[in-house]
Amino acid sequence: MTKSDLKDLALQMKFPIVSDEGLGFLIDKIKENETKKLLEIGTGIGYSAVILEEYVDSITTIERNIYIYKIAKMNIEKYSSGKITLINADALELSLEDKYDLIFIDAAKAQYRKMFNKFKNNLTDDGIIVCDNLSFHNLKPENVSRNTKALLRKISNFKEFLKTNIEFETTFIDVGDGMSVSRRKR
Numbered sequence: 001m002t003k004s005d006l007k008d009l010a011l012q013m014k015f016p017i018v019s020d021e022g023l024g025f026l027i028d029k030i031k032e033n034e035t036k037k038l039l040e041i042g043t044g045i046g047y048s049a050v051i052l053e054e055y056v057d058s059i060t061t062i063e064r065n066i067y068i069y070k071i072a073k074m075n076i077e078k079y080s081s082g083k084i085t086l087i088n089a090d091a092l093e094l095s096l097e098d099k100y101d102l103i104f105i106d107a108a109k110a111q112y113r114k115m116f117n118k119f120k121n122n123l124t125d126d127g128i129i130v131c132d133n134l135s136f137h138n139l140k141p142e143n144v145s146r147n148t149k150a151l152l153r154k155i156s157n158f159k160e161f162l163k164t165n166i167e168f169e170t171t172f173i174d175v176g177d178g179m180s181v182s183r184r185k186r
């Protein structure tokens with residue numbers, strides 16, 4: 001069994017994971033910024049954490065769903081080289097003391113703004129916050145349910161929040177399902 005079996009498992013379970021391009025992009029950012037400590041919000045089954053741990057000194061990753069957390073725990077025990085700390089909690093109810101060089105937000109899209117505002121306090125001065133799924137599968141509001149439409153509006157509001165943020169500057173990248181990279185303005 002190898003780490004990439006985790007990708008097959010996610011596909012079998014129809015469980016969402018970061019895209020290959022998104023993962024490659026994250027690895028480039030980790031190298032570029034010499035990231036040592038990474039915080040991930042939204043562990044899922046542990047795929048991204050297990051792949052990314054090779055490139056950093058440590059990863060703290062948070063998963064709120066107890067069933068998914070248990071699957072992640074098993075996968076991390078099996079595939080991790082020991083650099084991953086897995087926490088079962090709702091990230092919005094958790095207080096972390098540490099600072100991280102890279103914060104990867106890949107959780108409930110409707111909460112991105114709250115997550116960004118909360119965890120920016122855990123970002124090192126030169127650190128970056130990367131958010132995934134900002135294109136949200138390129139869905140168009142006219143073709144989706146009311147709930148999805150509301151979610152699309154929230155993602156659009158979050159992008160506007162990033163564009164007009166006085167503290168952070170953000171680049172939007174058309175990679176994977178749409179990513180953003182935010183760093184503090186100087």
Ligand SMILES: C[S@@+](CC[C@H](N)C(=O)[O-])C[C@H]1O[C@@H](n2cnc3c(N)ncnc32)[C@H](O)[C@@H]1O
Pocket residue numbers: 016017018041042043044045046047048049062063064065068089090091092106107108111
């Ligand atoms: C897209 S999956 C994460 C995929 C994972 N990063 C990967 O690429 O392998 C999103 C996960 O975020 C979790 N999640 C959503 N909101 C959360 C929150 N407020 N706190 C912690 N986890 C959350 C969900 O339960 C789900 O498992």
